[in-house]
Amino acid sequence: MSPAMFYDREGRPLPDVLAWAKLFEDVEYQVVAQDDVLGSTGEMAWVSTVWLGIPQNLSALEGYGPPIIFETAIFRSNEDVEIWDRYATEQAALDGHRFLIQTMTDGVTLSDENPPLERNRDEGDQDAGNR
Numbered sequence: 001m002s003p004a005m006f007y008d009r010e011g012r013p014l015p016d017v018l019a020w021a022k023l024f025e026d027v028e029y030q031v032v033a034q035d036d037v038l039g040s041t042g043e044m045a046w047v048s049t050v051w052l053g054i055p056q057n058l059s060a061l062e063g064y065g066p067p068i069i070f071e072t073a074i075f076r077s078n079e080d081v082e083i084w085d086r087y088a089t090e091q092a093a094l095d096g097h098r099f100l101i102q103t104m105t106d107g108v109t110l111s112d113e114n115p116p117l118e119r120n121r122d123e124g125d126q127d128a129g130n131r
Contacts, residue, residue: 046075049097
């Protein structure tokens with residue numbers, strides 16, 4: 001049995017591209033976290049962590065390791081976009097998002113509703129470094 005090509009937010013395989021597309025078009029389903037950030041250098045950025053539902057690691061498509069289906073990106077005011085990290089689970093994606101915000105702002109955000117934390121990456125997302 002070959003690995004799935006599409007996954008829901010819980011990491012469960014979806015039957016086909018139509019099931020994935022239906023979920024993907026729902027912005028509330030897709031977005032894990034988004035924050036406007038005033039960085040410690042005074043630069044404004046928008047940090048967005050989303051569910052992609054399609055593995056971002058080839059090893060998962062070959063049946064090795066969990067699918068990396070979440071991604072955090074930084075959109076800077078100078079129009080630069082940086083893929084900061086990718087994750088296998090929603091909790092790891094949320095933890096990574098919060099860690100990034102904390103790192104960028106030395107712990108202070110414009111929407112500071114989350115306490116500081118340490119970075120918590122899931123096993124299997126070593127492929128996430130391939131950016």
